[in-house]
Amino acid sequence: xxxxxxxxxxxxxxxxxxxxxxxxxxxxxxxxxxxxxxxxxxxxxxxxxxxxxxxxxxxxxxxxxxxxxxxxxxxxxxxxxxxxxxxxxxxxxxxxxxxxxxxxxxxxxxxxxxxxxxxxxxxxxxxxxxxxxxxxxxxxxxxxxxxxxxxxxxxxxxxxxxxxxxxxxxxxxxxxxxxxxxxxxxxxxxxxxxxxxxxx
Numbered sequence: 001x002x003x004x005x006x007x008x009x010x011x012x013x014x015x016x017x018x019x020x021x022x023x024x025x026x027x028x029x030x031x032x033x034x035x036x037x038x039x040x041x042x043x044x045x046x047x048x049x050x051x052x053x054x055x056x057x058x059x060x061x062x063x064x065x066x067x068x069x070x071x072x073x074x075x076x077x078x079x080x081x082x083x084x085x086x087x088x089x090x091x092x093x094x095x096x097x098x099x100x101x102x103x104x105x106x107x108x109x110x111x112x113x114x115x116x117x118x119x120x121x122x123x124x125x126x127x128x129x130x131x132x133x134x135x136x137x138x139x140x141x142x143x144x145x146x147x148x149x150x151x152x153x154x155x156x157x158x159x160x161x162x163x164x165x166x167x168x169x170x171x172x173x174x175x176x177x178x179x180x181x182x183x184x185x186x187x188x189x190x191x192x193x194x195x196x197x198x199x200x
Contacts, residue, residue: 017041017050027060044082044099044121051080056089066099073098083121083160090119095128105138112137122160122199129158134167144177151176161199168197 015038019028025046033052040051046061055074058067064085072091079090086099086106094113097106103124111130118129125138125145133152136145142163150169157168164177164184172191175184183200 015039017048019048025061029059031057031059033057040080042080042082042121044087045084047082047085047087049080049082049087051077054078056080056087058087061085064100068098070096070098072096079119081119081121081160083126084123086121086124086126088119088121088126090116093117095119095126097126100124103139107137109135109137111135118158120158120160120199122165123162125160125165127158127160127165129155132156134158134165136165139163142178146176148174148176150174157197159197159199164199166197166199168194171195173197 015036017030017034017038021028027046027048034050034057037052038050042049044066047058047066048060050057054076056069056077058069066085066087073089073096077089077091081088083105086097089096093115095108095116105124105126112128112135116128116130120127122144125136128135132155134147134155144163144165151167151174154169155167159166161183164175167174171193173186173194175186
C-alpha cells in the first residue's frame with residue numbers, strides 16, 4: 001500500500017489476520033470480527049484495515065477518523081488500501097476515502113466515481129486505476145500526482161510510496177515523484193518481465 005505500518009500486517013491464515021510489531025495504538029490488537037472470513041488486508045501508518053464480506057474493518061490510531069467506517073463502506077466493497085492517516089476503499093467502481101484530508105486526499109474527483117479497477121495509497125495522496133490509466137490526487141509537492149504520459153494508457157497495476165507513485169505497464173515499472181533516494185530511477189532489470197509492484 002505504499003505506507004509503512006508500524007504494525008506489520010502479515011497476511012491471512014485460514015482467513016484470520018496476523019499482525020505484530022509496534023502496538024502503541026492497538027493496531028496489532030485483532031478484533032473478534034477479524035478472526036475469520038477476511039479476504040483482504042492493508043495497512044496505514046498506525047492503523048490496520050481488513051475486508052470481510054464486502055465490509056471494511058479498521059482499528060488502531062483514529063485521531064483523524066480513519067477507523068470510523070462510513071455507511072457506504074459497510075457493504076459491496078471489493079478492495080481496500082491505506083494512506084498515512086486515511087483509508088481508501090473501492091465500491092462498484094467508485095473510490096471512497098475517509099480520515100485525514102489535509103491535502104485533499106479524501107476529495108474524490110468525478111473521474112474516480114465510476115469505472116475504477118484498482119486503488120492505492122501514498123502518504124497524503126490517493127491513487128486509482130481507470131481504463132488502464134493512472135489517476136492521483138492529494139499532496140503533489142513532489143509531482144507524485146502529476147501523471148506522466150506513459151501512465152495514461154496500458155497500466156495494469158498501481159502502488160504508492162510516501163511521496164512517489166508507481167505503475168506497472170507491459171511488464172515494466174514506471175515511477176514518478178520524489179527521487180531523493182533514487183526510488184524513481186528504474187533499473188534496467190525492471191524494464192521488462194515484472195509481474196507485481198509495491199511501494200516503501
